[in-house]
Amino acid sequence: MSVPVRIPTVLRTFTGGAAEVTVEPGTLSEVIAGLDAAYPGIAARILDDAGKLRRFINVYVGDTDVRLADGLQTQVPPGTSVSVIPAVAGG
Amino acid sequence: MTSTPMTSTATTPVFTPSRTVPPARVPSPSGARLGNASALACRECGATYQLGAQHACSECFGPLEVRYDLPPISRELIEAGPRNIWRYASLLPVPPEVAATPNTEPGCTPLVRADNLARVLGMRCLWVKDERPNPTHSFKDRVVAVALAAAVELGYRVLACPSTGNLANAVAAAAARAGIKSVVLVPANLEPQKILASAVYGCFLVKVDGGYDDVNRLASELADEHEDWAFVNVNVRPYYAEGSKTIGYEIAEDLGWRLPRQIVVPVASGAQLVKIDKAFGELASLGLVPDADVRVYGAQASGCAPVAAAFAAGDDVVQPVRPDTIAKSLAIGNPADGPYVLDVVRRTGGWVADAPDDEIVDSIRLLAATEGIFGETAVGVTLAVLRRLLAAGQLDPAAETVIINSGDGLKTLDAVAGALPLAAPIRPRLAEFARLRAGVNHDAGSAIA
Numbered sequence: 279m280s281v282p283v284r285i286p287t288v289l290r291t292f293t294g295g296a297a298e299v300t301v302e303p304g305t306l307s308e309v310i311a312g313l314d315a316a317y318p319g320i321a322a323r324i325l326d327d328a329g330k331l332r333r334f335i336n337v338y339v340g341d342t343d344v345r346l347a348d349g350l351q352t353q354v355p356p357g358t359s360v361s362v363i364p365a366v367a368g369g
Numbered sequence: 370m371t372s373t374p375m376t377s378t379a380t381t382p383v384f385t386p387s388r389t390v391p392p393a394r395v396p397s398p399s400g401a402r403l404g405n406a407s408a409l410a411c412r413e414c415g416a417t418y419q420l421g422a423q424h425a426c427s428e429c430f431g432p433l434e435v436r437y438d439l440p441p442i443s444r445e446l447i448e449a450g451p452r453n454i455w456r457y458a459s460l461l462p463v464p465p466e467v468a469a470t471p472n473t474e475p476g477c478t479p480l481v482r483a484d485n486l487a488r489v490l491g492m493r494c495l496w497v498k499d500e501r502p503n504p505t506h507s508f509k510d511r512v513v514a515v516a517l518a519a520a521v522e523l524g525y526r527v528l529a530c531p532s533t534g535n536l537a538n539a540v541a542a543a544a545a546r547a548g549i550k551s552v553v554l555v556p557a558n559l560e561p562q563k564i565l566a567s568a569v570y571g572c573f574l575v576k577v578d579g580g581y582d583d584v585n586r587l588a589s590e591l592a593d594e595h596e597d598w599a600f601v602n603v604n605v606r607p608y609y610a611e612g613s614k615t616i617g618y619e620i621a622e623d624l625g626w627r628l629p630r631q632i633v634v635p636v637a638s639g640a641q642l643v644k645i646d647k648a649f650g651e652l653a654s655l656g657l658v659p660d661a662d663v664r665v666y667g668a669q670a671s672g673c674a675p676v677a678a679a680f681a682a683g684d685d686v687v688q689p690v691r692p693d694t695i696a697k698s699l700a701i702g703n704p705a706d707g708p709y710v711l712d713v714v715r716r717t718g719g720w721v722a723d724a725p726d727d728e729i730v731d732s733i734r735l736l737a738a739t740e741g742i743f744g745e746t747a748v749g750v751t752l753a754v755l756r757r758l759l760a761a762g763q764l765d766p767a768a769e770t771v772i773i774n775s776g777d778g779l780k781t782l783d784a785v786a787g788a789l790p791l792a793a794p795i796r797p798r799l800a801e802f803a804r805l806r807a808g809v810n811h812d813a814g815s816a817i818a
Contacts, residue, residue, distance in 0.1 A: 284590065284593075286425075286589070286593055287592075287593045287596070288423075288425050288426075288427050288430070291427075297593065297594070323427075323428070323429070323430065324430075326429075332429060332430050332431075333686055333687075333708060334413065334425070334429075334430045334431050334432060334705070335430045336586070336703060338586060341579075341583070343582065343689055343703060345688060345689045345703075346689055346690075346691065361586065361590065363586055363589040363590070364424065364425035364430050364432075364589065365425075365430075365432065365703070365705035
């Protein structure tokens with residue numbers, strides 16, 4: 279079973295406008311690599327030059343912010359959704 | 370417009386996305402008239418964009434900020450303006466006729482000289498910028514008014530937000546005033562006062578199981594699905610955030626067009642602190658105030674102190690936390706402007722510190738008892754942190770200082786309820802009153818002994 283990845287508007291130019299795509303499960307790092315294989319260039323928008331998550335991106339695996347889990351090593355089990363979201367101001 | 374079901378509890382009236390109001394998709398920026406605003410620029414990589422409905426950089430996800438081409442602006446021009454934030458319209462991304470357009474009219478709140486409190490704290494000169502008189506009793510009316518003006522100009526016809534409460538109140542009220550629909554999403558465990566004070570305006574109110582960060586995530590996903598909804602702090606964020614500058618403008622104007630030496634600002638997402646600093650810088654660069662160094666301090670609750678932790682550790686990346694504090698309006702575990710708070714505070718020689726909940730409650734009571742200002746939990750955080758900074762020698766008691774009271778204590782009554790034991794009722798007899806006053810019946814008499 280694959281994992282669904284929600285794509286924010288700002289990255290949909292890479293996915294042909296698709297709001298959700300699917301990739302193979304694994305660690306988040308592997309999921310992002312899988313994304314980049316299908317949609318070349320998208321990983322460079324999510325990761326900085328050092329290969330870390332850019333600081334104004336929030337990535338959720340299921341309901342968990344990966345920064346509160348194992349970061350890029352967070353496991354993404356089959357069927358668990360991944361969301362990529364720009365940071366939001368306060369409320 | 371796509372329609373994603375909302376899986377939460379709605380109050381009446383049930384919101385039905387309007388199909389009668391054009392246009393639908395995100396409006397074109399080409400016709401937008403947003404005053405002296407000239408472009409959006411990424412704060413991270415510097416990429417620039419036309420004014421429009423975009424909040425994150427396409428290149429690096431960095432937040433976008435409004436840039437201006439400012440003509441000469443005089444104190445007289447500002448002073449001749451209305452007694453609300455629109456007197457600073459030339460410094461905001463809003464249409465020229467904004468003051469005549471249906472909107473709320475926040476701002477020009479009092480800067481209260483807090484001599485009693487200063488005496489207690491051993492300070493020479495302390496001011497409280499008191500945001501309670503705003504239309505929905507918090508500073509959020511400022512940012513929402515600017516967001517509404519920009520959003521309408523950009524073609525949006527629905528106002529929305531994720532909120533810890535104050536923003537929901539402000540969005541619901543402003544939308545009602547403008548005659549448009551509103552959608553507000555709040556954590557389900559929010560103070561009942563804040564939920565009711567949004568629902569009363571007829572918004573579509575959605576209670577979400579989880580904390581503010583969970584609500585934020587849902588709002589971000591909704592913003593991607595409903596591109597004709599202006600989520601004020603999501604897809605209209607560059608304009609929205611500019612509204613907080615008006616706090617800084619007003620402080621300077623109220624001080625006779627000069628800046629204080631120190632200011633302590635509560636930090637949730639951090640945008641307010643960053644924008645007050647921006648306002649001070651703009652006024653100085655325009656020659657409206659003498660250039661002065663203002664040390665900027667940030668205040669967080671210990672139960673949600675990711676920026677204070679990063680400051681203490683010397684980091685420039687803010688590690689998210691799971692909030693656990695009574696200061697719900699500051700309970701943002703993943704503060705979007707946290708890195709910029711660190712930049713401002715380090716540049717100005719300030720500090721970011723935190724205080725625990727018991728000190729927050731004590732400070733709410735201290736402000737109320739000394740100055741007659743009943744602020745919400747955020748000011749409890751701010752004052753508690755001020756006291757800690759003073760005790761640690763990190764804030765100068767002799768330097769003129771401003772603290773922000775961002776909202777009204779009537780919205781967060783639960784925070785102080787347990788700390789205010791009230792005497793049992795008495796019968797209407799002089800003797801019973803005398804016994805009570807003598808302390809027979811505990812604390813109530815001590816206040817007037």
